[in-house]
Amino acid sequence: MSVKVERKERTRAAIVASACDLLRQRGIGGARVADVMSGVGLTVGGFYAHFASKEALVDEAIRRTATAMRSRLFDRIEEKPAAVRAEVVLKRYLSAAHRDDAANGCPMPAVVGEVSTTTPEHRDVLAEQISELAEELARHVVKSEATTRRATALGMIALMYGGISLARAVKGTDLSDEILRACRAFGRGER
Amino acid sequence: MSVKVERKERTRAAIVASACDLLRQRGIGGARVADVMSGVGLTVGGFYAHFASKEALVDEAIRRTATAMRSRLFDRIEEKPAAVRAEVVLKRYLSAAHRDDAANGCPMPAVVGEVSTTTPEHRDVLAEQISELAEELARHVVKSEATTRRATALGMIALMYGGISLARAVKGTDLSDEILRACRAFGRGER
DNA sequence: TGTACATCAGTGAACGCGCGTTCACTGATGTAC
DNA sequence: TGTACATCAGTGAACGCGCGTTCACTGATGTAC
Numbered sequence: 545m546s547v548k549v550e551r552k553e554r555t556r557a558a559i560v561a562s563a564c565d566l567l568r569q570r571g572i573g574g575a576r577v578a579d580v581m582s583g584v585g586l587t588v589g590g591f592y593a594h595f596a597s598k599e600a601l602v603d604e605a606i607r608r609t610a611t612a613m614r615s616r617l618f619d620r621i622e623e624k625p626a627a628v629r630a631e632v633v634l635k636r637y638l639s640a641a642h643r644d645d646a647a648n649g650c651p652m653p654a655v656v657g658e659v660s661t662t663t664p665e666h667r668d669v670l671a672e673q674i675s676e677l678a679e680e681l682a683r684h685v686v687k688s689e690a691t692t693r694r695a696t697a698l699g700m701i702a703l704m705y706g707g708i709s710l711a712r713a714v715k716g717t718d719l720s721d722e723i724l725r726a727c728r729a730f731g732r733g734e735r
Numbered sequence: 736m737s738v739k740v741e742r743k744e745r746t747r748a749a750i751v752a753s754a755c756d757l758l759r760q761r762g763i764g765g766a767r768v769a770d771v772m773s774g775v776g777l778t779v780g781g782f783y784a785h786f787a788s789k790e791a792l793v794d795e796a797i798r799r800t801a802t803a804m805r806s807r808l809f810d811r812i813e814e815k816p817a818a819v820r821a822e823v824v825l826k827r828y829l830s831a832a833h834r835d836d837a838a839n840g841c842p843m844p845a846v847v848g849e850v851s852t853t854t855p856e857h858r859d860v861l862a863e864q865i866s867e868l869a870e871e872l873a874r875h876v877v878k879s880e881a882t883t884r885r886a887t888a889l890g891m892i893a894l895m896y897g898g899i900s901l902a903r904a905v906k907g908t909d910l911s912d913e914i915l916r917a918c919r920a921f922g923r924g925e926r
Numbered sequence: 927t928g929t930a931c932a933t934c935a936g937t938g939a940a941c942g943c944g945c946g947t948t949c950a951c952t953g954a955t956g957t958a959c
Numbered sequence: 960t961g962t963a964c965a966t967c968a969g970t971g972a973a974c975g976c977g978c979g980t981t982c983a984c985t986g987a988t989g990t991a992c
Contacts, residue, residue: 548955551968573764586968587969590968593969598946598947657847657849659904695917698913700921702894702921704897705897706893713848719865723865727889780939784936789978930991931989932988934987934988935988936984951971953969955967955968956964957966
C-alpha cells in the first residue's frame with residue numbers, strides 16, 4: 545500500500561506545482577483544470593482523486609507560491625547591512641526579471657484582481673498571506689517615529705504589487721520599464 | 736431621420752454608461768454583454784447595432800471611466816495650496832469611500848489584472864490612460880532634485896492602484912482599512 | 927394628404943465554444959488464503 | 960508460491976452551464992410619389 549500512497553503523493557505534488565505555474569502566469573480563471581493536469585501528463589478526470597474542487601487547489605497554490613516568494617525576497621538578507629535590507633527587497637521585487645518571469649514570481653498580481661469577484665475563501669487566504677509578508681518585511685524596515693514598521697511594510701507591499709502589476713499590464717511599451725524605475729525610486733524615498 | 740439618429744445615440748450612450756458601471760464593479764470578464772444591455776432595459780441581440788464587439792465597448796468604457804476618474808481626482812485642486820495638491824489626490828484615491836464605491840471609481844483595479852491576459856488592444860488603451868494620469872498628476876507634484884516629477888507621479892500611481900486593489904481584495908477584514916491608512920502615510924513620505 | 931415601400935433599432939432564440947465536474951470503466955498494485 | 964479478489968489512480972466521454980455572437984423577424988419611423 546505505501547508504495548501506492550507515495551506515488552499518489554508525488555502526483556499530487558506535481559499537480560500543485562503545475563497549478564502554481566499556471567496560476568501565476570494566467571490567473572485563477574486562466575489556470576484551467578485540464579491544463580494543470582496536462583502539465584503533469586495526466587487527463588482532467590483524474591484531478592478529483594486529489595482535490596475536492598478547483599477552489600481547493602487554488603487556495604493551496606496561493607499559499608505555496610506566496611511562501612516561495614517570501615523565501616526568494618528575503619534570501620540571504622542578513623548578509624546585507626540592516627539599513628538597506630528593505631530596499632533590497634524592494635529592488636528584488638520591482639525588477640525586470642520578476643516582471644518577465646511571472647511563472648516563478650509573486651502570486652498577488654495574478655490573484656488580487658480576481659479575488660474580489662470570486663469566493664470569500666480565496667480572500668481569506670490572500671489576507672493571511674499579505675499579513676505574513678507584511679510581518680516579515682516589517683522586521684527589515686528601519687525604525688522611525690513617523691509610523692509603525694508594519695505600516696511602512698504595508699505601504700511598500702502596495703507599491704511593489706502595484707508597480708509590478710502595472711508594469712506587466714503595459715509590458716512591451718516603454719512605459720513598463722519607466723514604471724519599475726519610478727517605483728524603485730519612490731520606494732527608496734526619492735521625491 | 737435625425738430623430739432616429741438622436742435616439743440611437745442616446746441608447747448608445749446609455750449602453751456605454753451601463754458598461755462603465757459593470758466594468759468597474761466586476762472587471763472585463765464580469766461585465767457581460769447581456770447584463771450591460773439589461774442594465775439599459777434592452778436585450779442582448781441589439782448590442783451589435785451599436786458596437787462591433789464587446790472588446791470595442793470595453794475599450795471605450797476604459798477611456799471614459801479613466802477620464803471621469805481624473806476629473807474627480809483633480810476637481811478644484813487649484814483651490815488647495817500647491818505644496819499639498821499631490822497629497823490631496825492621494826487621499827482622495829486611497830479613501831474608504833473610493834474603495835467601497837467601485838462602480839464610480841477608477842477603472843484600473845478592475846482592468847489591470849485581466850489586461851495582461853487579453854487582447855493587446857486593451858493594453859494600449861490602458862497604457863495611454865496611465866500616461867495621461869501621470870502627466871496630469873506630475874503637474875501637481877512638488878519639485879525635487881532626486882527625481883523627475885513624472886517619476887514621482889508614476890510611483891504614486893502604483894501606490895494608489897496597489898493600495899486600493901489590495902484593500903478591495905481583502906475588503907471586510909481589518910487589514911483592508913489598515914492598508915489604506917498605511918498607503919496614505921507611505922505616500923506622504925512618512926517612514 | 928394619403929398610400930406603398932424602405933430602413934433599421936431592437937427581439938429572442940439558437941449556435942458554438944470553453945470549462946468545471948461527473949461517471950462508467952480500465953488496469954496496475956496490493957491483500958487474503 | 961500461486962490464485963482469486965479488492966482497491967483505487969487515472970481515462971475519456973458526457974453533462975450542464977455561461978457567455979459572445981449570429982440571425983430571421985418585428986414594428987416603429989421615415990421617404991417617395
